[in-house]
Amino acid sequence: MLFIADSIKQIYTSFEADLLDVSNEDQAESLKIAYLGRKGQVRQLFDTLASMSPEEKKQYGGAINDLKNKLQDALQNKLNQLQEDKSKQEKLSFYDYSLPGRPFPIGHQHPLSLIGQQLYDTFRSLNFTVVDGNEIEDDYHNFEALNIPKWHPARKMQDSFYITENMLLRTHTSTVQVRAMEKMKPPLRIVSINGRCYRRDASDATHYPVFHQIEGLYIDEGLSMADLSGLLVEMMYGVFGREVEIRFLPSYFPFVEPGAETLISCPFCRKKGCQVCQQSGWIELGGSGMVHPQVLRNVNIDPAKYSGFAFGWGVDRLAMLKYGIEDIRMLMDNHIHFLEQF
Ligand code: 2NM
Numbered sequence: 235m236l237f238i239a240d241s242i243k244q245i246y247t248s249f250e251a252d253l254l255d256v257s258n259e260d261q262a263e264s265l266k267i268a269y270l271g272r273k274g275q276v277r278q279l280f281d282t283l284a285s286m287s288p289e290e291k292k293q294y295g296g297a298i299n300d301l302k303n304k305l306q307d308a309l310q311n312k313l314n315q316l317q318e319d320k321s322k323q324e325k326l327s328f329y330d331y332s333l334p335g336r337p338f339p340i341g342h343q344h345p346l347s348l349i350g351q352q353l354y355d356t357f358r359s360l361n362f363t364v365v366d367g368n369e370i371e372d373d374y375h376n377f378e379a380l381n382i383p384k385w386h387p388a389r390k391m392q393d394s395f396y397i398t399e400n401m402l403l404r405t406h407t408s409t410v411q412v413r414a415m416e417k418m419k420p421p422l423r424i425v426s427i428n429g430r431c432y433r434r435d436a437s438d439a440t441h442y443p444v445f446h447q448i449e450g451l452y453i454d455e456g457l458s459m460a461d462l463s464g465l466l467v468e469m470m471y472g473v474f475g476r477e478v479e480i481r482f483l484p485s486y487f488p489f490v491e492p493g494a495e496t497l498i499s500c501p502f503c504r505k506k507g508c509q510v511c512q513q514s515g516w517i518e519l520g521g522s523g524m525v526h527p528q529v530l531r532n533v534n535i536d537p538a539k540y541s542g543f544a545f546g547w548g549v550d551r552l553a554m555l556k557y558g559i560e561d562i563r564m565l566m567d568n569h570i571h572f573l574e575q576f
Pocket residue numbers: 380406407408409411412449450451487489490493520521522523525526529544545546547
């Protein structure tokens with residue numbers, strides 16, 4: 235009765251091959267009829283049992299039964315899989331995956347932050363300590379310590395917003411330098427970047443009651459304006475990516491001596507003359523100078539031993555120059571279409 239064992243194997247292999255071709259429920263049904271139906275191949279095997287002895291019936295009946303169960307299970311798995319594929323297909327046609335996605339809104343850095351980052355990188359690379367301080371200050375740190383007593387005419391030029399008689403919105407970030415010098419022993423290298431300052435100015439395209447300063451301070455033995463000049467060149471390289479020249483025009487600030495209005499050669503035309511520098515080849519960016527001995531004494535630094543330089547420049551002005559922004563108020567208005575350009 236070996237032929238029954240062979241038939242079982244044969245039927246199973248051909249079933250497996252046929253099952254691979256089944257790709258829908260109708261085909262699965264035909265396959266079921268062909269193998270497991272009333273006249274199917276498995277049924278026919280069962281029929282051959284009729285003429286067998288009881289032992290043979292026992293032996294082969296079980297084997298045929300196993301075959302039947304295997305085929306039924308395989309068919310059921312196939313049907314389940316077809317069902318699953320069908321519902322996936324339905325979902326796919328509900329969502330159109332070929333449509334372009336909705337753009338994910340990514341924020342933009344404010345131009346002041348961009349310049350601030352460039353300045354930060356430069357000064358960190360030069361081993362400066364980055365410091366900041368309060369926007370609300372007392373009269374002493376904003377004026378007195380910086381050699382600007384109550385009666386001094388410089389106070390007129392830096393009219394402030396007062397909170398009380400003694401407390402005000404800082405008019406510059408020199409307050410930060412004063413507080414740092416009170417705490418730290420020289421030699422010291424500090425910078426405050428993008429510090430908000432306030433002055434009672436009428437606003438126009440180049441003035442606004444709120445502006446931002448970068449102020450640096452370097453105190454050590456034997457420093458001079460030449461060191462200051464070199465640092466400013468480096469600072470401008472960080473922002474414009476170009477080597478500029480520095481020009482000092484003698485000027486007066488109560489907290490420095492000598493003091494200078496400080497200009498750079500125009501990074502756009504390299505001194506040939508253009509719209510940005512108004513054909514002059516030079517652009518004024520702020521003030522600088524050697525820290526006044528009285529300011530050093532005010533913070534207990536011996537001016538006989540140490541000297542230092544400081545500068546205070548406008549970050550708003552740098553941002554306007556670099557990005558061609560014509561009105562300083564654009565930096566404060568928070569108009570989304572303006573900010574999205576950066
Ligand atoms: C400027 C111009 C020149 C300055 C001086 C100091 C301090 F505190 F060290 F004395 N900080 N910043 C300074 C010097 C600021 O702004 C136009």
